[in-house]
Amino acid sequence: MKLMLRRAESRGDxxxxxQLIAEVYNRDYEVVFSENEYDLAAKVEPWPHRFxxxxxxxxxxxxxxxxxxxxxxxxxxxxxxxxxxxxxRDAGVEDGYDVTxxxxxxxxxxxxxxxxxxxxxxLTGAGHSRNFTEVDADRAIMVFCAKRxxxxxxxxxAGLHTRTIKPFPVYKVHELYRTPTDPMxxxxxxxxxxxPERWYELSLPGEYEVERIPRP
Amino acid sequence: xxxxxxxxxxxxxxxxxxxYHGAEGPLSELSLSLVxxxxxxxWTRCGETADFVARYFAHDxxxxxxxxxxxxxxxxxxxxxxxxxxxDKSIPARLTVREYAERLCxxxxxxxxxxxxxxxxxxxxxxxxxxxxxxxxxxIASPPETGGAGIGLIILRxxxxxxxxxxxxxxxxxxxxxxxxxxxxxxxxxxxxxxRA
Numbered sequence: 001m002k003l004m005l006r007r008a009e010s011r012g013d014x015x016x017x018x019q020l021i022a023e024v025y026n027r028d029y030e031v032v033f034s035e036n037e038y039d040l041a042a043k044v045e046p047w048p049h050r051f052x053x054x055x056x057x058x059x060x061x062x063x064x065x066x067x068x069x070x071x072x073x074x075x076x077x078x079x080x081x082x083x084x085x086x087x088x089r090d091a092g093v094e095d096g097y098d099v100t101x102x103x104x105x106x107x108x109x110x111x112x113x114x115x116x117x118x119x120x121x122x123l124t125g126a127g128h129s130r131n132f133t134e135v136d137a138d139r140a141i142m143v144f145c146a147k148r149x150x151x152x153x154x155x156x157x158a159g160l161h162t163r164t165i166k167p168f169p170v171y172k173v174h175e176l177y178r179t180p181t182d183p184m185x186x187x188x189x190x191x192x193x194x195x196p197e198r199w200y201e202l203s204l205p206g207e208y209e210v211e212r213i214p215r216p
Numbered sequence: 217x218x219x220x221x222x223x224x225x226x227x228x229x230x231x232x233x234x235x236y237h238g239a240e241g242p243l244s245e246l247s248l249s250l251v252x253x254x255x256x257x258x259w260t261r262c263g264e265t266a267d268f269v270a271r272y273f274a275h276d277x278x279x280x281x282x283x284x285x286x287x288x289x290x291x292x293x294x295x296x297x298x299x300x301x302x303x304d305k306s307i308p309a310r311l312t313v314r315e316y317a318e319r320l321c322x323x324x325x326x327x328x329x330x331x332x333x334x335x336x337x338x339x340x341x342x343x344x345x346x347x348x349x350x351x352x353x354x355x356i357a358s359p360p361e362t363g364g365a366g367i368g369l370i371i372l373r374x375x376x377x378x379x380x381x382x383x384x385x386x387x388x389x390x391x392x393x394x395x396x397x398x399x400x401x402x403x404x405x406x407x408x409x410x411x412r413a
Binding site for chain 2: 015018019022023026030032033034035036037044
């Protein structure tokens with residue numbers, strides 16, 4: 001299966017991404033969205049600033065988002081600059097990145113009728129391309145929050161190396177997502193170092209064959 | 217054609233009613249068609265739509281600010297329900313407000329999964345027949361995990377004396393039901409605000 005990957009640029013592209021993500025998140029987790037207002041207790045989430053589209057014959061089959069600032073991890077995950085610096089120090093790369101510049105991969109959504117074809121790990125890997133995140137422009141770090149099963153079955157399956165920052169607090173918005181046995185964590189990904197070259201250098205836009213990656 | 221099921225209190229004064237175009241018909245009417253997914257994608261649209269509809273009708277009340285606030289609360293609650301219970305969020309839902317000499321009738325129409333529609337209808341029946349104060353206290357003490365008539369509808373009954381009804385029309389092919397929720401409030405209760413309770 002081949003998918004065309006490209007960043008959502010036009011108003012119509014962005015609207016299509018928002019509607020796909022809203023449909024998936026509302027159906028699966030009863031979440032709604034807003035541009036300017038958020039309330040995790042009322043299940044209202046903020047929209048990402050940037051979207052990556054996965055298209056098959058023109059149909060949008062999956063999309064993911066990127067917070068360019070005001071990341072979920074720092075706003076709701078109680079993660080501070082000190083926490084980020086500690087992870088960088090442990091990795092021995094304190095001077096390689098600017099922890100005040102943060103991007104967050106988020107809202108990865110595959111249309112229900114297109115699930116089971118390996119799109120999720122493929123798009124998650126592609127979403128860490130420097131041509132989408134533009135982390136090399138300002139030495140930014142990548143962060144995300146997810147439940148452990150998603151970290152293993154999606155992020156690690158894509159070959160991404162992730163570094164634990166701290167457990168993610170419990171909010172009502174995640175009541176249909178996380179469980180006590182599958183908790184959420186805030187994690188950090190160091191661009192170039194933790195992102196395989198095939199993803200980091202992935203050209204966008206581009207058409208790519210989606211190969212299924214076996215579960216770990 | 218399968219039988220339409222009715223729950224709670226329904227005025228039945230839509231365009232199909234023989235009284236609709238007579239002296240007892242609505243003096244004013246506003247109807248909106250909207251795609252639920254657009255509200256899911258920008259939740260503030262729900263409140264903004266409710267505010268617009270409320271202001272539109274508040275002009276006919278002596279205390280426009282109070283009437284606007286009450287109507288916005290009522291419309292917002294019904295719109296939230298219509299969006300939440302729409303089983304296919306790409307199929308347009310409809311919001312209609314009809315103004316009569318002594319009352320206002322707000323109707324939402326959306327598609328819903330058959331089981332969910334029946335559960336909602338049964339909950340509205342209980343709400344229409346029960347004591348709203350007692351039901352409110354019960355819901356606060358032990359909120360249900362899912363389903364049932366929302367606490368918002370109970371508040372509309374409790375604070376504004378609203379009459380609530382549901383009309384469920386099953387599809388011929390066993391697919392989604394069409395659910396119409398109707399809330400009727402006396403104009404006097406709108407102008408009295410919550411103080412009537």
